[in-house]
Amino acid sequence: MRHLIDPTDLTVAETEQIVALAEDIIANRAKYSEACRGKKLATLFYEPSTRTRLSFTAAMLELGGQVIGFSDANSSSVSKGETVADTVRVIRCFADIIAMRHFKEGAPLVASQYAGIPVINAGDGSHAHPTQTLTDLVTVHAEKGRLFGLKVGVVGDLKYGRTVHSLLNALLRYEGNSFVLISPRELRLPEYMLQAIKQKGGKAVETADLQEYMSELDVLYMTRIQRERFSDADEYERLKDSYVLTRDKLGSTKEDMIVMHPLPRVNEIAADVDKDSRAKYFEQVNYGKFARMSLLLTLLKDGGASGETKLGGTLTQKSCPNPRCITNAEPSLEKLSIFDGGTERCAYCE
Numbered sequence: 001m002r003h004l005i006d007p008t009d010l011t012v013a014e015t016e017q018i019v020a021l022a023e024d025i026i027a028n029r030a031k032y033s034e035a036c037r038g039k040k041l042a043t044l045f046y047e048p049s050t051r052t053r054l055s056f057t058a059a060m061l062e063l064g065g066q067v068i069g070f071s072d073a074n075s076s077s078v079s080k081g082e083t084v085a086d087t088v089r090v091i092r093c094f095a096d097i098i099a100m101r102h103f104k105e106g107a108p109l110v111a112s113q114y115a116g117i118p119v120i121n122a123g124d125g126s127h128a129h130p131t132q133t134l135t136d137l138v139t140v141h142a143e144k145g146r147l148f149g150l151k152v153g154v155v156g157d158l159k160y161g162r163t164v165h166s167l168l169n170a171l172l173r174y175e176g177n178s179f180v181l182i183s184p185r186e187l188r189l190p191e192y193m194l195q196a197i198k199q200k201g202g203k204a205v206e207t208a209d210l211q212e213y214m215s216e217l218d219v220l221y222m223t224r225i226q227r228e229r230f231s232d233a234d235e236y237e238r239l240k241d242s243y244v245l246t247r248d249k250l251g252s253t254k255e256d257m258i259v260m261h262p263l264p265r266v267n268e269i270a271a272d273v274d275k276d277s278r279a280k281y282f283e284q285v286n287y288g289k290f291a292r293m294s295l296l297l298t299l300l301k302d303g304g305a306s307g308e309t310k311l312g313g314t315l316t317q318k319s320c321p322n323p324r325c326i327t328n329a330e331p332s333l334e335k336l337s338i339f340d341g342g343t344e345r346c347a348y349c350e
């Protein structure tokens with residue numbers, strides 16, 4: 001049984017197989033049109049989404065399968081207090097695979113322990129968004145021809161931005177990639193991510209200036225300042241327009257640099273950039289459907305009926321200080337930390 005909770009749940013070889021399969025699907029659509037006939041995907045979305053949910057839906061339909069689920073937690077028994085564990089024990093009676101988005105960090109990991117069918121993390125709080133990462137890897141590979149030796153600028157909300165955390169973790173596994181971390185001081189990359197970059201021998205510089213390294217970049221990955229992650233509305237108002245990419249700011253960039261964005265955008269990319277050949281964010285959405293088709297095929301091929309699964313590693317009982325962690329929302333969950341590479345972290349949300 002395979003799940004996808006974090007991008008690094010897949011080995012580099014498996015990731016590359018998924019990217020290659022996505023590219024084969026793009027080239028041979030008809031070959032895959034019945035590949036998931038008789039299979040059902042359940043999309044359990046506790047948090048709003050346009051791209052991820054509809055992309056999963058389109059992916060399963062294009063593979064000949066069917067889709068059930070909810071797009072609003074208030075329309076499910078979650079609103080009556082049902083736990084994630086109980087919800088997925090029910091869903092496994094109806095579906096072959098689950099894609100879950102949740103505002104609590106670690107919720108898809110909890111789901112994977114109880115579902116007995118493959119679980120895909122479709123975004124959990126500010127923790128991880130591995131299918132966006134697969135989307136981004138397919139985009140970079142298709143547009144740049146490689147996943148190594150790239151200078152990647154990531155811009156905006158690096159503190160809460162799960163797409164950035166997942167993408168950095170994935171690109172750190174390839175030789176020669178280096179990162180420019182562009183954010184206001186208040187939204188710097190979390191310390192555990194900076195440590196992860198250091199431990200993996202990655203090269204990264206931090207700056208608050210969008211233009212400082214622009215001419216050196218192969219990929220410029222813009223992100224939104226996310227209103228929904230702020231507890232202080234005044235701080236959001238102060239930071240929301242920290243970076244606005246306009247076409248004139250692209251003047252100093254390489255001709256073949258690409259601009260990506262997981263979307264939705266608010267103000268951070270001006271409409272005049274859309275016309276520039278370097279703008280790839282709408283192509284990126286399309287690549288995302290093929291990345292998810294490839295992932296569904298891969299996990300359904302590997303997954304069979306299975307019982308409940310347990311967390312691995314050296315575990316100790318310890319409360320998590322993160323208020324957004326699922327263990328602080330569902331008291332019945334055991335609070336566990338894990339020792340990993342000499343550091344201790346929450347087994348669910350870090």
Ligand code: CP
Pocket residue numbers: 048049050051052053123132262263264
């Ligand atoms: N990129 C992304 O996750 O978009 P949605 O929130 O619309 O799914």
